[in-house]
Amino acid sequence: MDQAIDIEGAVKRYGTVTALHGVSLSIADNEFFTLLGPSGCGKTTLLRMIAGFEDITAGEIRLFGQNIARLEPNQRPVNTVFQQYALFPHMTVIENVGFGLKMKGFDATQRKARAGQMLEMVHLSDYADRRPSQLSGGQQQRVALARALAPEPKVLLLDEPLSALDLKLRQAMRVELKQLQEDTGITFIFVTHDQEEALTMSDRIAVMSSGRVQQIGTARDIYETPVNRFVADFIGETNLLEVTVSKADGDTAEVILPGGHHLICPAAGARLGQQHLSIRPERLRLAHGAGQLSATVQRVVYLGTDLHVMLVLEGGTQLVARLQNSRQLSAPEAGAHVFLDLDDGAARLLAD
Amino acid sequence: MAFPLLLPTWAMIGIFLLLPVILMAIYSFLTKEFRGGVVWEFSLAAYDQFFVNRGLFGDEPATLEWTYIGIFWRSIWQAIVATTICLLIGFPTAWFIATRAPTTRGVWLFLITIPYWVNLLIRTVSLKFLIRDNGPLNEFLMGLGVIDSPLPLVNTNLAVQLGLFYSYLPFMVLPIYAAVERYDFAYSEAAADLYASRWVIMREIIMPIVKPGIIAGCILVFVPSLGAFLAPDLLGGAKTFMIGSLIEEQFRGSLGNWPFGAAVSMILMSLVLMALLFYARSMAREGTR
Structure with a gap:
């Protein structure tokens, strides 16, 4: 069985600055995997590389065995939940959710049915015809989730999706996200700088710092048996x-x-x-x-x-x-x- | 009672905007004085002259007068073409500037506006000088051997188009630039992530979001192009007679007809207003959809 994601020696250089120094990691199918680290550690760069928004300087990214490192973003069967959601402001909620389906060639009836189903899943059925600007931050976040899940990606990428929410909502969403991942059976790759978030949701965590993976393991592993000073200090x-x-x-x-x-x-x-x-x-x-x-x-x-x-x-x-x-x-x-x-x-x- | 803070604004609008228009509306219903000016006596003659044809001596059955409608039609067409060309060149230009590094955007914008520090009349005359039969453009092309004899550019529709395009391009570039600069490229990433191709992203995401800027640019180019008289006068000839020239002629020297000039202006203004109103209505409908 192939891993959902296999990254081998991923390097990213911007001119003379190296953002990623040969990162390698494997993510199993149906896993909730978190990239955790302080800002500037390369976690977002790595996520954007998997999505295809950043090209890879060297290395390989395989999705269920297929090398996707040089495909355009629109050719990769992964979807992203963006930090600021990036909901299309000129479309209604249901049009936003249906956009990926439209691009994949589903007809209007199928789109409406599937997008409606997704909105039901995130408890926003009553808001289908609103504009994103008419929703609260938490609601926008759910729309972004529904939009990214609608085309049934093989892997869902989440770029600090909870960071714009207030504490209460953030805590509620953690539980909901984990539940959603278990219900859909989709592999989640979650980027965060919040260790509590990482510890509560993840099956496994990769702790990153200065462009390198410091440790990969379960929440218990990295908390109780940190391999180095950085991990011990950063976690807890x-x-x-x-x-x-x-x-x-x-x-x-x-x-x-x-x-x-x-x-x-x-x-x-x-x-x-x-x-x-x-x-x-x-x-x-x-x-x-x-x-x-x-x-x-x-x-x-x-x-x-x-x-x-x-x-x-x-x-x-x-x-x-x-x-x-x-x-x-x-x-x-x-x-x-x-x-x-x-x-x-x-x-x-x-x-x- | 508190000092009405909006009074200066209302005074400005009243004196510089409403008053001239009202004056113009009144003049269009007066009787013309023969060496220019008006006689204060109500008359519909100006509108009659515009719309109704009674033959050379005014004794034939009334039919629709096509002369002025023809001039209007030609002007509208000319303005549409000028707006289209400005859009086709202005959009990529604005896009280019808005996607440069923030520090260099100012320089590009500055370069775009530099020619506009020179008076429009002088710029139009220079353009005529550039494209005339023995001007630099023709001599350059002949020197290269591309053409044998000078291209007859002056006094053609093409020259007028060129003049309008040259005069109003920044009015297209600036609003589009403002819209593109505000555009969040995360939308493009989100669309690409959801399997949209570059072309689809342009058509379904970028265009609708920057549309207000495009429409503002089109209005800013279309309206002055419609009433322009410098470019048609200097670069065109008798064959390219436009509304602007028609109006200007009515107020020039002793041959003019003030009420008629005022009436033509009122008709032009009503057309523009109707177009804007139609646009505003359609935008409002879209906003509430």
Whole structure:
């Protein structure tokens, strides 16, 4: 079985600037795949390349085995939901949704039936004869979705489609998008800079930075086992410590923190000498009596569901712990001396 | 009571727009004075002269007068051709400018408007000089050996067309430029994404969206072309007599006929207004569709 999308060594150069440095990735059929990264990381360039709006400097893009890298956009069986929707202002909603069908040669009756069906799917049947300008942002977004899905593309490309919506609507649309993807069985490639969006919807995520794919994996993979400093830092909150690896044998490694504390952590990616260590704030616990680390509480921030505890280890290293706010928790006070324990595997060594 | 802020505007419109038109309308219903001017006495003679033919001595049965309708028809036709040529050349020009980098657009627009810093009369005369029998154009073509004898360009319809085109091209370019510059090329991408070819994108997406600019350009070229008298007078000859020249003749020297000139102007203005009204109605209908 061919992959829905196979990208091999995709390079994009604008003059002397390289936007993509040989990106390779495979996306399975019926997958919700997200390209995640900060602005300028090349995620949108990659998406536009799949759509055909940017030509490829070098490399290959295969869609179910067929090389599409040099086809015109109108010859590629993929459709796009644009960031600003790009709904045709001179057409009604139903004409917008039917446009792709018209281009594919469906007659007026078929178009009307299928476009009507699509509008029903996005709950906009009552708005068929409106103009896009008469709709709210959320409604326009649904029309853009319906328009892109109507011609039954093999792959749907979504370019930050939720970024123009307000928070409430954005959160509702995440669930709806995922549902839509499961219902239609179409492969979605979703571009976003919002990690929460990526984590909630995606089957797999490719984290990108400066024109390269840093890591590909499920939400759990990239959150819990980030391969490098960029991923650990970009996804969620983390404590990044500069440590010295003193011993690495078998499954575990011993590291020395700046203050002289010793910690045992999984050996994955360890090499002797200076390295970075990532500890997720929610993986730190207050210990009763003695613990792995001793620290002084600097400040406690109340966040409702959580307490944000800022700590200083002996030796001056700063740490943040996120403690779940429960009735059992006796909140530490600023200035107090506490011991900390780490969950198993909470500390991870990073390859840069 | 507060000072009516719109008063200056209304005063301007009243003095410079309404008053002359009203005056013209009144004059068209007065009796002509023989050395120019009018006698303040109501008369329909001007309109009668325009529409009704009673023979050379005014004693034959009234029939429809075709002379002036013919001139109107020729002028309208001439204006339509000039507008079409301006559109065919102006649209690609405007497109070209609007799709340059923002920093160089200003330069191109500046270049387009430079010739218009020179008086229209002088420009038209220069054009005549350029295309006359022993002018630079003919000498150049003969020098190349393309032609043996000079092309007789002056005093032809072609020369008048050239003059109108040259006079009014920027009025076509500028509104279209403004429309294309506002056009969001994401629409073109969206259409291409939905399987539309370049040609279909032009016809079904770009054209309808920039249409207001095209129509504005056409009106701005068509209306002055219809009433133009410099280009037809200087570049054309007796065979290319136009409305503008007809009106101008009525007010010149002692041979003119003011009421008749006013009547011709009123008829021309009514035609233009009707055309605009028709356009506005059709646009309004489209907007509510």
